Amino acid sequence: MKKVQFFVGLTILLLGASIALAQSDCVPCDPVCDPCEPVCGLSNVPFTFSGWIETGIYTNGNGGGNNGPMHTGSRQRTDFAMSQLYLSFEKEMNTRRGFDWGAKTDFVYGSHAGSMQTFGDGTFDSGWGSNEHGYSLSAYNVCGTVGYKDLTVTAGKFTGRVGWEGSASKDNFFYTHSYCYWIEPATHMGVIGDYAVNKKLSLGAGWVTGMDSSYANPNSNNAVLTGFNYSLTDDAAVSYWINAGKQYDMDARKRFDYFVQSVCLEWTPTKRFTYVLQYNLRNDNAVDGSTQYSSFGVNNHFLYKLSDQWGVGTRIEWLRENGGFLSNFGGDYYECTLGLNWNPYKNVSVRPEVRYDWYKGAGTPFGRSASRVDQVTGGCGVIVMF
Numbered sequence: 001m002k003k004v005q006f007f008v009g010l011t012i013l014l015l016g017a018s019i020a021l022a023q024s025d026c027v028p029c030d031p032v033c034d035p036c037e038p039v040c041g042l043s044n045v046p047f048t049f050s051g052w053i054e055t056g057i058y059t060n061g062n063g064g065g066n067n068g069p070m071h072t073g074s075r076q077r078t079d080f081a082m083s084q085l086y087l088s089f090e091k092e093m094n095t096r097r098g099f100d101w102g103a104k105t106d107f108v109y110g111s112h113a114g115s116m117q118t119f120g121d122g123t124f125d126s127g128w129g130s131n132e133h134g135y136s137l138s139a140y141n142v143c144g145t146v147g148y149k150d151l152t153v154t155a156g157k158f159t160g161r162v163g164w165e166g167s168a169s170k171d172n173f174f175y176t177h178s179y180c181y182w183i184e185p186a187t188h189m190g191v192i193g194d195y196a197v198n199k200k201l202s203l204g205a206g207w208v209t210g211m212d213s214s215y216a217n218p219n220s221n222n223a224v225l226t227g228f229n230y231s232l233t234d235d236a237a238v239s240y241w242i243n244a245g246k247q248y249d250m251d252a253r254k255r256f257d258y259f260v261q262s263v264c265l266e267w268t269p270t271k272r273f274t275y276v277l278q279y280n281l282r283n284d285n286a287v288d289g290s291t292q293y294s295s296f297g298v299n300n301h302f303l304y305k306l307s308d309q310w311g312v313g314t315r316i317e318w319l320r321e322n323g324g325f326l327s328n329f330g331g332d333y334y335e336c337t338l339g340l341n342w343n344p345y346k347n348v349s350v351r352p353e354v355r356y357d358w359y360k361g362a363g364t365p366f367g368r369s370a371s372r373v374d375q376v377t378g379g380c381g382v383i384v385m386f
Contacts, residue, residue, distance in 0.1 A: 047091045047103075051386055054083040054110070054169045056351075058176065058379030062367035067377055069326040069365050070176065070335065070357050081111045081134070083381065084169050088141075095147040104158075106141040113138040116167050116186055117212070118157070121221065122250055124189075124214035140167070140187065150196040154206075157214065158192070160185045161204065161227060162241045164264045164278050164301075173311070174339045175351045175381040178299045179319040180280040182326060184260060185211035185243055192225055200231040210247035211258070219248035219255075236267040246287070255287045276301035282325065293324030297333075311341040329370075331361015352380040 057080045060067050086108050093102030108116055109129060116138040118124045129137030143156030163184040165172055192206025210221030223245025231237045244259040265277040277300055284293040297319025305311045315337040323330040339353035358374040359365055366375035 047089055049087075049089055051085075051087040052170050052383050053085050054381055054383045055081070056083060056175060056379055056381030057081070058377060058381075060366075061376040062372055064366070064368045064375075068357070068367075068370070068375060069321075069329075069333065070179070070355070070375070070377065083110050083112045085109045086140075086168065086170070093145050093147050093152070095149050095152070099146075099148045101147070102145040104141045104143055104145075105139070108138045108140045109135065111135055112167065112169070113140075116140045118187065118189065118214040120185075120210055120212035120247065120250070121214060121217065121219055123216035123218060124157070126214075152194045153191065154194070155191045157187055157189045160187055160211075160243075161192075161225060162243050162260055162262045163280065164239075164262075164266070164276055169381070169383055170349075170385060173301070173303055173313045173341060173351075174315060174337055175353050175379060176337065176355060176377075178278075178315060178317050179321075179326060179333055179335065180262075180278055180297050180299050180317065183280055183282040183295045183297075183319075184262065187212055188225060188243070189214045189217075190225070202229045204228065204241075208243070208245075210245060211243065211260070213247070221245065221247045223247065223258075235269055236265065238266075239264045249284075252286070252291060254291060256284045256291075257287060258282070258284045272305040274301070274303040276303075280319075284324070291324075292322075294322045295325045296320055309343050311343075313337075313339050313341070315339075327363075327365045329359070329361055329363030329365045331359055331363060333365075334358050334360075347385040349383040349385075350380065351383070352378075354378040 058067065086106065088104070088106045090104045091102045093100045111134050113136045117126045117128065117136065119126050125137065125139045129135065139157065141158055143154055143158040145152055145154045147153065159166065163181060165177055165181045167186050188208040190206055190208030192204055194202060194204045196202045205226040208223050208225045209215065209217040210223050213221050223243060225243045227239065227241030229237065229239045240263050242261045246255060247258055248255050260282045263279045267275045279298050281296040282294065286292070297317060299315060299317035301313065301315050303311065303313040317335045319333045321327070321330055321333055326333065335355060335357045337353055337355040339351060342350040344350070355377045356374070357366065357377070364370050364373055366372045
C-alpha cells in the first residue's frame with residue numbers, strides 16, 4: 001500500500017510541478033514558429049486530458065453463455081457491457097531541441113480492465129474494483145519518460161511492445177481481438193530505452209518484471225524486452241519484438257522460462273488500403289521440466305477506407321495451440337472476421353462485425369458446455385471520444 005501511495009504521490013507532484021512551470025509566459029525559441037506552440041516551448045497546459053467510453057454487445061449463435069476461447073477472461077460475456085471507460089492524463093515529450101521529460105497515467109474501468117491489470121503477479125492494481133458483473137479497474141499506464149534528442153527512457157508500468165493490436169479500443173479496427181493478441185503480454189513494469197538510429201530504424205531494449213506484472217515483483221520475475229522498428233519504404237514498415245525471461249505462474253504455482261516474439265509487417269500501398277501480416281510465437285517451459293506450453297500463429301488484416309466516414313476490414317487467422325493459453329483443447333484454431341467502421345462524427349466510432357471461428361483437433365471448444373468445433377458470433381461496439 002505504501003508503494004501505491006508513493007506512485008500516486010509522485011504523479012501528483014509531477015503534475016503540480018508542470019502546472020507551476022506553465023504559469024510563466026512562453027519564451028520565443030524559433031523565429032519561424034509561434035513561440036507558444038507546444039513544439040516551440042512550454043504550453044500553458046503541459047498536461048492534456050483525453051479518453052473515451054466504449055459500450056457494446058457480442059453474442060454467439062451456439063447459445064453458449066460465453067464466447068469460448070475467442071474471448072478469454074473478462075471478454076467472455078455475451079450481454080450488453082461497458083467495455084472501457086478510459087481516462088488519460090499525459091505530458092508529451094519533445095526532444096527536438098534537446099532534453100525534455102514526459103509522463104502518462106491511464107485509468108480504465110469496465111469489462112476489459114481485468115486483462116489490463118498486473119494479474120501476472122497479483123499485486124498493484126490486480127483485483128481493483130472487481131465485482132460480480134465482470135467489471136474492474138486498471139491503472140493501465142503509470143510511467144514517466146526522459147529523453148535527449150534521439151534517446152528516450154521510459155520507467156514504470158507501460159503498454160506492451162509485442163504485437164500489432166493494442167488493449168486500448170480506440171486504436172483497433174475490430175471490436176474483437178485476434179487469437180495472437182491473447183498470447184502477448186498487455187503491459188510491463190520496468191525500464192526501457194528507445195533510440196532512433198536514423199529516420200528508418202529505431203531500437204529498443206530494457207528490463208521488465210515479466211509479463212503483466214508490477215514493481216512489487218514478489219516472485220522475483222526477471223525478463224528482457226527488446227526489439228526494433230524499421231521502415232522498409234515510405235509505404236511499408238516491419239517490427240520485431242521479444243520478451244523473454246523467468247516468471248512465476250500464479251495458477252500453476254510453478255516458475256517458468258518463457259519466450260514471446262512477434263513479427264509485424266504493415267504495408268499501405270495506397271491512401272485507402274492497409275495490409276498487416278503478423279506472426280506470433282510463445283513458449284512457456286516449467287523450470288522443473290514438468291509442464292510445457294506453446295502456441296504460434298499468423299493473422300492477416302485487410303483494411304480499406306471507403307470514405308472519411310466509412311471503412312471495411314477483414315481479418316483472417318490461424319493459430320496452433322498446444323494447450324494452456326486459450327483453452328484446454330490443443331489443436332488448430334481458425335477465424336475470419338468481417339467488420340465495418342462508421343464514423344458519423346470525429347469523436348464517434350461505430351464498429352459492427354461478424355466472425356466465424358472453427359477448430360481442428362481432438363476437442364470441442366465452442367458452444368454450450370463446449371460441445372461444438374465451430375461458432376458464428378456477431379456484435380457491435382460504439383466508442384465516444386472526448
